[in-house]
Amino acid sequence: MLNSAPIFKKEIGSYFLSPIAYVVITMFLILSGYFFYSTVAYYSLISLQAMQNPYMVSGLNLTEGLISPFFANIGIIAMLIIPMLTMRLFAEEKKSGTVELLFTYPLRDLDILMGKFFAASVVYLVPIAVTLIYVFFIRSLTELPFGPVLAGYLGLILMGEAFIALGIFISSTTENQIIAAIITFGLLLLLWVIGWAANFTGPLFGKILNELSLVRHFESFSKGVIDIKDVVFYLLFTFYCLFLTCRVIESKRWRG
Amino acid sequence: MIEIQNLTKRYGHIKAVENISFTVQKGEILGFLGPNGAGKTTTMRVLTGYFPPTDGKVKVAGYDITEKPLEVKKRIGYLPENVALYKDMRVIDYLKFVGRVKGIKKSPKLKQQVSNVIELCGIGDMQKRIIGKLSKGYRQRVGLAQALLGDPEVLILDEPTVGLDPKQIVEIRKLIKELGGERTIILSTHILPEVQMICERVIIINDGKIAAIDTPDNLNRQLSKQLVVLMEIEGDPQKIVSTLENVDGVIEVKQKRKGKVKQYEVITRPEKDIRRDLAQAVFENQLGLYELKTVEMSLEEIFLKLVTQEEHHA
Numbered sequence: 001m002l003n004s005a006p007i008f009k010k011e012i013g014s015y016f017l018s019p020i021a022y023v024v025i026t027m028f029l030i031l032s033g034y035f036f037y038s039t040v041a042y043y044s045l046i047s048l049q050a051m052q053n054p055y056m057v058s059g060l061n062l063t064e065g066l067i068s069p070f071f072a073n074i075g076i077i078a079m080l081i082i083p084m085l086t087m088r089l090f091a092e093e094k095k096s097g098t099v100e101l102l103f104t105y106p107l108r109d110l111d112i113l114m115g116k117f118f119a120a121s122v123v124y125l126v127p128i129a130v131t132l133i134y135v136f137f138i139r140s141l142t143e144l145p146f147g148p149v150l151a152g153y154l155g156l157i158l159m160g161e162a163f164i165a166l167g168i169f170i171s172s173t174t175e176n177q178i179i180a181a182i183i184t185f186g187l188l189l190l191l192w193v194i195g196w197a198a199n200f201t202g203p204l205f206g207k208i209l210n211e212l213s214l215v216r217h218f219e220s221f222s223k224g225v226i227d228i229k230d231v232v233f234y235l236l237f238t239f240y241c242l243f244l245t246c247r248v249i250e251s252k253r254w255r256g
Numbered sequence: 257m258i259e260i261q262n263l264t265k266r267y268g269h270i271k272a273v274e275n276i277s278f279t280v281q282k283g284e285i286l287g288f289l290g291p292n293g294a295g296k297t298t299t300m301r302v303l304t305g306y307f308p309p310t311d312g313k314v315k316v317a318g319y320d321i322t323e324k325p326l327e328v329k330k331r332i333g334y335l336p337e338n339v340a341l342y343k344d345m346r347v348i349d350y351l352k353f354v355g356r357v358k359g360i361k362k363s364p365k366l367k368q369q370v371s372n373v374i375e376l377c378g379i380g381d382m383q384k385r386i387i388g389k390l391s392k393g394y395r396q397r398v399g400l401a402q403a404l405l406g407d408p409e410v411l412i413l414d415e416p417t418v419g420l421d422p423k424q425i426v427e428i429r430k431l432i433k434e435l436g437g438e439r440t441i442i443l444s445t446h447i448l449p450e451v452q453m454i455c456e457r458v459i460i461i462n463d464g465k466i467a468a469i470d471t472p473d474n475l476n477r478q479l480s481k482q483l484v485v486l487m488e489i490e491g492d493p494q495k496i497v498s499t500l501e502n503v504d505g506v507i508e509v510k511q512k513r514k515g516k517v518k519q520y521e522v523i524t525r526p527e528k529d530i531r532r533d534l535a536q537a538v539f540e541n542q543l544g545l546y547e548l549k550t551v552e553m554s555l556e557e558i559f560l561k562l563v564t565q566e567e568h569h570a
Contacts, residue, residue, distance in 0.1 A: 006356035014344055097340030101402070104304040105357045106329040253307045 003107060007115025011089070015123050020088070028081050028127035035073035036134045039066055063148045063224055066138070071152035071222035074131060075215070078124070078160050079192060083184035085123055086167025087177040089116045090249075094175035109249045113168070113242060120164045128156055148224025155221025158234035159214065163188060165241035172248045188214065257282040257410060257440040258303070263312035265298050272298040274464040275312070280457075282409075285436040287455030287472070288444035295464040296444040297337055300412050303442070304334045316410055330359065333408035337415050337444075339399035343388030347379060347398055350387055351405060358406035373401040376431065392419040400428070404435075411435060413443040417450060429454055452476075484551040485522040485531060486512075490544035493518055499541045505530040517546050 015021040043066045050056040093099045102112065138144050166187060171180040195213035198206035210216055217230040258280040265273040273295040280286050288296045302309045303316065305325045313320065319327040342350055351370045360366045374380055377397040382390060387398060396419055403411060416432065417425045432454055435441060445451060451458050452472045460467040460475075468475060489496050493511055497520070500509045505525045513519035524530050531548060538545045 003359075006353055009356070010342070010345075010353045013349065014342065018344055096343070097336075097338055098342055100301075100306055100336045100340060101334065104306050104329060104332065104334045105354070106326050106359060107357060108326065 002114055003111045004115035004118065007107070007112050008118050011116050011119030012122060015085075015119065020085070021123050021126075024081055024085055024123065025127045025130075028077055029130055031077045031080075032074050032127070032131055032134075035077070036070060036131075039069050039073070040138075062142070063145060067144075067148050067152060067224070068222045070134070071156060072215075072218070074128070074156060075159060075218050075222070078156065078163060079188045080185070082120075082124060082160065082163040083167055083181040083188065085120050086164055086171055086184060087181035088171070089120060089168050090172040090245075091175050091177045091180045095177070103253065109246050113245055113249070117164060117168055117242065120168070121161060124160045124164060125157070128153070128160070145224070151221050151224045151226045154226060155218050155230070158221075158231060158238075159218050162214070162234045162237040162241070165238040165245075169241040169245045169248070172245045172252075257284075257317060258442070259313070259315040260299075260303075261313040263299065263302060263314060264310050265295075265302055265307075266310045271464055273302075276461070276464075276466055277312075278459060278466065278469060280440055280442060282440055283437055284457060285432070285441045285443070285455050287451040287458040288442060288461060289446065289448070289451055289458055290444075290461040290467075291446065294461045296461055297414055298464075299461070300334075300414050300442065300444060304332055304412055305329050330406070331409045333403035333406065333411045335396075335399045335403045335411075335413045335416055337418075339395055341387045341395060341398060341402075343386070345387055346383070347385055347387055347390070348374075348383040350398065351383075351401060354402040355405050360406060369405060369407070373404045376404060377401040378427065393421060393424050396420055397424075397428075400431075409439060411439050411441045411443075413441065415444055415446075417445065417447065483524045483529070485524060485534060485548065486551050487520045487522060487534065487538075487548050488517050488546035489520060489538060490517045490546065495541065496520065496538075496543055499537050499543070500534065503530060503533050503537050505533070517544075521551075 046056075046065065047060065050060050090099075093102060135144065135149055163184075167180070167184040170184045170187070171177075174180050174183075191212060191214045193213070193215070195210045195216050198209040198213075200206075201209060211233075217233045220227050220230055260279070261277050263273060263276045264271070276295075276299060288299070290296050301307055302314060302321070305321055305328055308322050315321070316328045317331050319331075321328050342353075345353070348370065351373065352366060355366045355370055360369055374383055377400050379394060379397050379401060382394050382398075387395065390398065396416070400413070400416060403413070413432070417428050420428060429450065432441060432443065436454075436456075443454070455472060457469065458472050458475060459469050487500075496518070497509050497511065500506060500520065500522055505528050506522055507525060508523040510521040510523075511518055512521050522534065531550065535545060535548060
């Protein structure tokens with residue numbers, strides 16, 4: 001049985017007792033609000049033009065014109081924000097020395113890791129949940145297909161968890177929070193755009209790069225498609241990073 | 257209660273602790289004495305399961321630390337040397353967190369245990385404060401309080417009185433003494449009177465090895481009854497040593513300082529003051545005596561002596 005509840009509670013406490021959670025959530029909402037506003041404004045501009053030009057109407061599609069860019073934008077914000085959430089999880093404990101007591105309590109490494117992982121997930125999911133307001137706002141104006149929205153949110157959750165797992169892994173390798181944040185962000189950005197190189201690197205290697213790309217697997221979600229391949233990709237990515245973190249914690253102990 | 261067999265801990269190529277063996281009985285208070293970097297903290301960290309031993313066996317309450325770390329950790333309360341606590345938490349919230357981590361699930365029981373340790377450690381007035389804002393002494397007490405939570409059978413306290421004011425030191429020592437009896441306690445320190453006051457047995461550890469294990473009284477008796485005379489003599493060292501050793505009542509002669517005028521430590525039996533005989537022997541052999549003085553052996557010096565003896569052997 002996983003005994004993560006005390007750690008989870010403590011981590012949630014330190015997120016919400018310090019300004020971190022509020023700053024992260026506020027920035028997330030400001031950015032997503034701005035992105036949402038500009039997407040909607042752009043879409044309504046195009047709609048106005050379409051009213052004068054009947055040929056354009058057939059190309060006008062709520063999913064492609066509004067929902068898909070909306071989710072893609074939130075994905076980018078998540079990439080910016082999540083390193084700030086995860087950077088402290090292990091690095092801070094190591095720097096301040098609190099690991100010493102933590103690792104002598106009757107907890108397994110996995111209990112500690114999952115407690116931290118779930119706590120960061122909750123802080124990430126709060127602003128994601130708040131963005132539902134935008135969805136209801138659109139729904140009050142027009143008929144919104146629910147399928148693509150659900151798929152988009154599922155994608156955001158899966159991708160966010162993968163980001164968090166990577167962030168925790170990096171945080172476990174250093175005691176400097178800034179280094180943890182920068183490396184996490186750098187890796188996320190690299191994995192985000194790694195598909196760009198696919199065009200120049202030959203068919204096989206290009207395909208591998210494409211499959212590694214974080215954004216490519218997210219694209220189908222944001223278009224409203226739940227592909228089992230993408231779900232598995234994010235889950236595996238998450239598990240693999242968490243597994244690596246466990247190994248890092250373990251090896252740090254052996255080395256003293 | 258605690259069994260350590262041939263414990264060795266290496267950090268890369270650096271040996272921190274080498275081949276240490278000892279056992280601690282249930283209810284015993286054991287003092288760990290040694291200079292900085294001797295391996296006290298390393299031994300304690302292995303005992304608490306913070307890191308595994310490189311070699312050797314460590315058993316607490318019959319459980320092997322590498323095979324059943326959780327069972328061992330459940331039975332140990334640990335106060336680290338630099339008490340690093342979560343600075344942004346309030347004392348009471350922190351203690352509740354530790355209680356939950358240690359498996360006290362039920363709310364009334366948790367509350368009761370937490371208020372027990374708060375009272376025991378005298379931090380009642382501070383329980384609503386943020387830990388980061390507490391003074392060193394109070395943080396130390398919070399550290400002790402978290403170690404006591406969960407009613408562990410074994411307490412491992414790494415320099416528990418460092419940073420406390422004299423009044424607090426007396427209180428904490430009294431508390432530790434009271435806690436012994438039911439609990440097995442290992443505490444490290446480099447304050448010798450502390451060992452004499454609290455501990456039933458002492459392990460002197462130096463350079464990663466055990467230099468002596470005994471009761472504080474025995475250690476005192478064994479070594480403090482010797483009289484040490486420090487002499488500075490010019491001349492051929494071999495001749496000097498043999499001359500001094502021939503004087504009746506001399507146990508051991510050790511050469512301390514190199515140079516033209518060498519310093520010798522002469523350990524003599526306490527029954528008779530032989531300073532006069534020593535001086536006479538030096539004159540008779542036509543050696544140049546520069547200085548002669550006695551050295552009082554306090555427990556501090558016994559400790560130093562044991563520690564330096566080890567170095568001579570090495």
